[in-house]
Amino acid sequence: MKLPLTKKQKAPAVPIVPRRMGFDFSGVKNTDYWFDNDPVLTHLLNILSLTFPDGERFFVDSVRALRDQVTDKERQKDISGFIGQEAMHSLEHQAFNDLIAEGKYDDIVAHALAVTNKLLAGARKHLSKRRQLAATAGLEHFTAILADAILRRPDLINKMDPAVRDLWVWHAIEETEHKAVAYDLYQDVSGDYLERQRAFLFSTAYLISFSSYFTWQMLKRDNVHKKPLTLARGLWKGFGYRGVISGIIPAWLSYLKPGFHPWDDDNSALIEEWRKSLPEPKAKNAA
Numbered sequence: 224m225k226l227p228l229t230k231k232q233k234a235p236a237v238p239i240v241p242r243r244m245g246f247d248f249s250g251v252k253n254t255d256y257w258f259d260n261d262p263v264l265t266h267l268l269n270i271l272s273l274t275f276p277d278g279e280r281f282f283v284d285s286v287r288a289l290r291d292q293v294t295d296k297e298r299q300k301d302i303s304g305f306i307g308q309e310a311m312h313s314l315e316h317q318a319f320n321d322l323i324a325e326g327k328y329d330d331i332v333a334h335a336l337a338v339t340n341k342l343l344a345g346a347r348k349h350l351s352k353r354r355q356l357a358a359t360a361g362l363e364h365f366t367a368i369l370a371d372a373i374l375r376r377p378d379l380i381n382k383m384d385p386a387v388r389d390l391w392v393w394h395a396i397e398e399t400e401h402k403a404v405a406y407d408l409y410q411d412v413s414g415d416y417l418e419r420q421r422a423f424l425f426s427t428a429y430l431i432s433f434s435s436y437f438t439w440q441m442l443k444r445d446n447v448h449k450k451p452l453t454l455a456r457g458l459w460k461g462f463g464y465r466g467v468i469s470g471i472i473p474a475w476l477s478y479l480k481p482g483f484h485p486w487d488d489d490n491s492a493l494i495e496e497w498r499k500s501l502p503e504p505k506a507k508n509a510a
């Protein structure tokens with residue numbers, strides 16, 4: 224079912240530029256709770272980070288497979304920017320993930336990566352290119368609203384260890400820059416509303432189950448499951464009033480609207496605001 228877009232937003236002129244940052248995590252230990260000294264928030268974002276290298280390679284492949292459907296030069300440039308940025312995210316998060324995987328959590332990390340790989344291999348094998356792109360568009364919405372939740376909350380960012388904070392701020396900025404690329408391509412090649420929703424619901428259900436399960440494994444490894452107060456405090460910060468995750472529910476729901484477009488919420492001002500806080504990139508256009 225292809226529905227006409229009720230409001231085709233003109234995206235703001237946000238250049239999509241890949242930047243090689245070369246973050247150095249050598250001073251960070253994976254037993255540090257780098258996010259607000261909180262085990263729940265730290266492990267939740269660590270687990271999300273584990274999915275990024277393989278997940279973002281899947282995003283890149285699904286966009287690359289159908290980019291020839293677009294003839295507009297500006298759109299092609301944006302798609303190249305998207306591919307370059309996601310490639311950089313995979314590299315930088317891989318360095319962070321290598322740190323998470325050391326010693327204490329190595330078996331949990333190996334298990335999480337195996338599950339991710341298996342699911343993505345299944346998606347590549349059994350889903351059409353169009354459906355793979357629909358899944359990418361849905362997950363890109365998820366990453367965009369998580370990015371927005373981070374960039375709108377200096378109080379949260381300031382609770383991150385500075386050595387790790389720049390990774391998340393940089394990633395959140397670039398997810399914002401390219402948030403419409405996969406979605407616009409999907410609208411061009413299909414635009415099927417029900418297929419878009421199915422892919423979105425399935426993808427986010429998977430991500431929530433996966434993150435909950437493996438975050439719990441990490442917390443158990445740290446014996447946090449035997450510390451109800453610590454657990455309750457972390458859960459409140461994540462899922463309570465103005466929580467990191469509960470705060471994104473309205474934006475998550477917006478994807479269900481038939482005329483949705485990622486730039487309905489023009490949050491481009493956050494990009495420049497936060498870029499000033501980052502170190503200079505090691506290289507630009509570093510795809």
Ligand SMILES: [Fe+2]
Binds near residue numbers: 279309312394
């Ligand atoms: Fe990314």
Ligand SMILES: [Fe+2]
Binds near residue numbers: 366
């Ligand atoms: Fe992305």
